[in-house]
Amino acid sequence: MAFELTPERLAIFQDLLPRYPTKRALTIPLLHLCQEQEGWVSPEVVEFVAKRLEISTADVQGVVTFYTLFQQKKTGRNVIWVCRTLSCELMGARGITHALEKKLGCHVGETTKDGEFTLLEAECLAACGQAPMLQLNDEYHENLTPEQLDGLLEGARRKRDERVKAGFSPVSIRSRKES
Amino acid sequence: MAAENPNILTKNYGVSESWKIENYERQGGYQSLRKALEMGPEKIRDEVKAANIRGRGGAGFPAGVKWSFLKPNPEKPTYIAVNADEGEPGTFKDRTLMEKDPHRCIEGFIIAAYALDVHTVFCYVRGELVLAIRRLEQAVREARAKGYLGETVLGRPFKLDIVIHPGAGAYICGEETSLLNSLEGLRGEPRLKPPFPAVVGAFGAPTIVNNLETLATVPSVIEFGGDSFSKMSRLHHLKDGGVRLYGVSGHVKRPGVYEAPVGITLNELIFDYAGGVRGDRKIKAIVPGGSSTPIVRPEDKVSAADEKHILHPWHGKSHLDVPMGVDTMRALGTMLGTCCAIVMDDTTSMVRVAENLMLFYAHESCGQCTPCREGCSWMARLCRKFAAGTATMNDLEVLNDVANNIMGNTICALGDGAAMPMLGILKLFRHEFEAAVREGRAPKEIAA
Numbered sequence A: 001m002a003f004e005l006t007p008e009r010l011a012i013f014q015d016l017l018p019r020y021p022t023k024r025a026l027t028i029p030l031l032h033l034c035q036e037q038e039g040w041v042s043p044e045v046v047e048f049v050a051k052r053l054e055i056s057t058a059d060v061q062g063v064v065t066f067y068t069l070f071q072q073k074k075t076g077r078n079v080i081w082v083c084r085t086l087s088c089e090l091m092g093a094r095g096i097t098h099a100l101e102k103k104l105g106c107h108v109g110e111t112t113k114d115g116e117f118t119l120l121e122a123e124c125l126a127a128c129g130q131a132p133m134l135q136l137n138d139e140y141h142e143n144l145t146p147e148q149l150d151g152l153l154e155g156a157r158r159k160r161d162e163r164v165k166a167g168f169s170p171v172s173i174r175s176r177k178e179s
Numbered sequence B: 001m002a003a004e005n006p007n008i009l010t011k012n013y014g015v016s017e018s019w020k021i022e023n024y025e026r027q028g029g030y031q032s033l034r035k036a037l038e039m040g041p042e043k044i045r046d047e048v049k050a051a052n053i054r055g056r057g058g059a060g061f062p063a064g065v066k067w068s069f070l071k072p073n074p075e076k077p078t079y080i081a082v083n084a085d086e087g088e089p090g091t092f093k094d095r096t097l098m099e100k101d102p103h104r105c106i107e108g109f110i111i112a113a114y115a116l117d118v119h120t121v122f123c124y125v126r127g128e129l130v131l132a133i134r135r136l137e138q139a140v141r142e143a144r145a146k147g148y149l150g151e152t153v154l155g156r157p158f159k160l161d162i163v164i165h166p167g168a169g170a171y172i173c174g175e176e177t178s179l180l181n182s183l184e185g186l187r188g189e190p191r192l193k194p195p196f197p198a199v200v201g202a203f204g205a206p207t208i209v210n211n212l213e214t215l216a217t218v219p220s221v222i223e224f225g226g227d228s229f230s231k232m233s234r235l236h237h238l239k240d241g242g243v244r245l246y247g248v249s250g251h252v253k254r255p256g257v258y259e260a261p262v263g264i265t266l267n268e269l270i271f272d273y274a275g276g277v278r279g280d281r282k283i284k285a286i287v288p289g290g291s292s293t294p295i296v297r298p299e300d301k302v303s304a305a306d307e308k309h310i311l312h313p314w315h316g317k318s319h320l321d322v323p324m325g326v327d328t329m330r331a332l333g334t335m336l337g338t339c340c341a342i343v344m345d346d347t348t349s350m351v352r353v354a355e356n357l358m359l360f361y362a363h364e365s366c367g368q369c370t371p372c373r374e375g376c377s378w379m380a381r382l383c384r385k386f387a388a389g390t391a392t393m394n395d396l397e398v399l400n401d402v403a404n405n406i407m408g409n410t411i412c413a414l415g416d417g418a419a420m421p422m423l424g425i426l427k428l429f430r431h432e433f434e435a436a437v438r439e440g441r442a443p444k445e446i447a448a
């Protein structure tokens, strides 16, 4: 089925469009908007972006594969990125990752069987002074200890239904405005 | 010694809901913009030059001089691209400005745009920083509603839009020409220079690329005057002016972002600001300014007997007693970089540190140049071998050669940024790599 943006998201796109000198410059912002709705960049999303911006699907695909935030396959309903880079590893990031792998029963790069969580590693997330840390959907959780993880996962499960009902995928950069 | 806090860039950090425009205005916000509009573009540019702001993004180029290189093109508009990609490992200072004081950033962008006759500012923020993006977008909406930007700026016939542009997870997009490609909707691959962005930048138009902190500093330059601002630095005489944000992470008691004059020492940063090393252990090594900067050690002493040497005043002292400035750190054989230090205590395995860092560069190389693409993965694989205890003495030479062959042979500075720290670690901690070969293993953990 062809992909279409919801009217709210389309309005965000239409507000951005005249502010750039080219349509193509909207590639990343539009991909984000689509992914916020769809949860990943499906082939239909690629078609949609290409058509909207009047560029080829190969161009869009080239962008999608270059950037790590664009998910090329469906993720779990929650996505966890554990920072693995130097300041975090010095402060115990590996312990956090191992504890999560155990609790979730999956390895880094995988999704739990029930489709609830995708576990990923991230490169430095600009929170090095609060190491170790992880990003859970669109929130940072800092100064972590393994003991905090159960609570975090529980909280994510609880919030998930609400979020899914409101039509948001794990990471919503522009669709949600509150700050 | 009590840590000196100039409380200029961070003065609103403690204010409740500091990101809202009414709170920013109550703290005196947007008064610098009013003053700047009275001064006019040329005077603003003079003040920024006199302030001696060395770019806060890593290369340390003087902002005022960069602005003077701008070559307006009668056929094209001129742009400012704000670099808020903050991806350099160990660096986390710009994020605090965006989250805690977004209006200071916006005010800086407006003043810079007015000074350079720019009508569109693109602020490129790394996509992971969702809160920062939301706060900046909210700040733009508030500033527009109050008439600070839009069809006019405070009633002056000067049209200005500020667009917050999210990245999508790629360290290389912090490199200025890669950032421009990414902004244009392309893969974030760096461009060959010249032409420099000030001549041909975003969308083929002249563009000033500045780090976010560089521009967030501009309202204070206008408030205090360029010369007075510059003199807040301890390295004013080296044309390295003002105050800046320092980050400190790793094995310290109070990691975080601290504001201080330019030119405090690493010892001051670690002991006076960050409370010293955890468990009062000894420092083994410090990455002084983001992961691409070669490490320093406390036991190394400055050798600058010649009175004309820039480091002569610190001759015989520890590297950690040298004021942190763009030129002083370069003279030490490292770099000031982003001014964010990673501290490692004496339980740290430098083989594991090298492994961690090289995995980062292998992942982030954009792949355009063979020495960088192949070299970074090769260094990562070799470091893995040392960490696993399967490396040979010959691998040590290969590692050294691979790093040397990257240096100077690539389009952008990412390649050098990977090779320099690798060479630095090999030079100062070769014995740990040799031990890994001899014993057939490296420490299991990176640190205790």
Ligand SMILES: Cc1cc2nc3c(=O)[nH]c(=O)nc-3n(C[C@H](O)[C@H](O)[C@H](O)COP(=O)(O)O)c2cc1C
Pocket (backbone or CB within 6 Å): B054, B055, B056, B057, B058, B059, B060, B061, B063, B066, B083, B084, B085, B086, B087, B088, B171, B172, B173, B174, B175, B176, B177, B209, B210, B211, B212, B214, B412, B413, B414, B417
């Ligand atoms: C690989 C690489 C990554 C970089 N990442 C950043 C970054 O995240 N933020 C930044 O401001 N500058 C970064 N820079 C430096 C920019 O290329 C550029 O020098 C800077 O944005 C100029 O602004 P300034 O003069 O105000 O410092 C990076 C450079 C390289 C080579």
Ligand code: SF4
Pocket (backbone or CB within 6 Å): B172, B189, B190, B364, B365, B366, B367, B368, B369, B370, B372, B373, B410, B411, B412, B413, B414, B415, B416
């Ligand atoms: S040095 Fe590396 S990151 Fe830079 S352009 Fe070449 S391959 Fe890409």
Ligand code: FES
Pocket (backbone or CB within 6 Å): A083, A084, A085, A086, A087, A088, A089, A123, A124, A125, A126, A127, A128, A129, A131, A133, B089, B090, B091
């Ligand atoms: S190293 Fe983990 S946030 Fe920077």
